[in-house]
Amino acid sequence: MKARNISVPAAVVVAVAAAAGGAWWLYISRADAERVVTTEHAEAELVAARDAIAPGQSLLVALRLKAKPGWHTYWRNPGDSGQPTSIEWKLPVGFSAGAIRWPVPQKFAVGPLANYGYEDEVLLATEIRVPADANGRVTLAARAKWLVCDPDHCIPEEGDLSLALPVARGGPSKWSPKFDAIGLPQPAPKTWKLSARREGERVLLEGDGVNEPALLFFPYEEGKVQHAAPQPLERTATGVRLAIPISTQPVGEFTRLSGILVAGGRGFEIDVPVQK
């Protein structure tokens, strides 16, 4: 259950490097291999969008978490069960970390229940703020904890991760394209006029100007909606109406529809007051 660092025999690294051609590969491969923590059900490492740390700037650093095929990790609201991945940063003096920028999750049916999370690989990016007097070589460290589940089992895992980078202006790293491809939720289109009201055991989200054939709402908070229940969508004269079943055991007042609306593979952040 404990995370362990894999150590790739130097001969393998050299062989890979030779096959790939060039001393540059040798350096990168060895550095990567030592940074990756491999557990029974996942691999994890810290990756940065740039190849150096610029003083006084912000840098995006992500936990790259890859679950084994058939296994998944969790979003900020895990759904009916499970646990969000957490990152506890250990940074040099003067550095600070923001909150995780959660990519748009997937919904997994688990019998009559549902979970929200990520299959395969996810990059959980965080903005690291760098002090103006940073210099030399800096090590960013973190303890990451994640719950990884398949439909039958759940395993808590963790890893102590670190990433050393030089302080310099630098440029985009080899991970930069993956950062660009992170499916972060976007602001809702300006042409959408959203309103919500409670009707019986459902919240009806009216989307005037919304012309999507399918919508799915992911709430930021637990205890608001029935995660596993279908959300029927109907057309109206001016757009669409999405019916979202309220939790049978609600936690707190349901005053805002706050979360992500997924349409056509893209996620839009919404925060709409719920009229009684």
Next chain:
Amino acid sequence: MQKLFALILFAALPVHAATVGAPAPDFALDNAAGGTVKLSQYRGKYVVLEWVNPECPYVRKHYGSANMQRLQKDFTAKNVVWLSINSTRAGHPEHKPAVEMASWMKKMNAAPSATLLDPKGDAGKAFAARTTPHMYIVDPKGVLVYAGGIDDKRSTDPEDVKTAKNYVRAAFDELLAGKSVSNASTAPYGCSVKY
């Protein structure tokens, strides 16, 4: 299309699952020690329902730290009935037949009033039990007065038990003083119930 819709409804938890403040649904389940237990036979007493699965790391946190056993002992000593229910479906790799379930509870030094088996998941679904553990309190009139988590520290770390606010204990502090439960519905955490 209607058939498809029926299938979708069937796959979800029932629309009329137990709600806090309303009469709790009754059930009749096999007791791991033999015989059958009905929830309604305990009318006149407080009843705690604890969803359990020995293979779940969150359950192990609360049994490994003896937190669950302590709650069971403290409240059964106060004339509260404690029912531990395993809704893992028959055929699931984590399913435990009656004998194995009883011996695990014994090994854990657990002290519920009874350990019940719900391999078809009917009781679990009627209560919308989603996690292990998932805790419920039914009052002497048969009304559901608490549904939710065991405490407020979502983790598998037994150390967290020391600093967590235990919602079941907090609910009973109020109930046994003749008050209503101020935190009557909280977010449960744990593994999914293996329906």
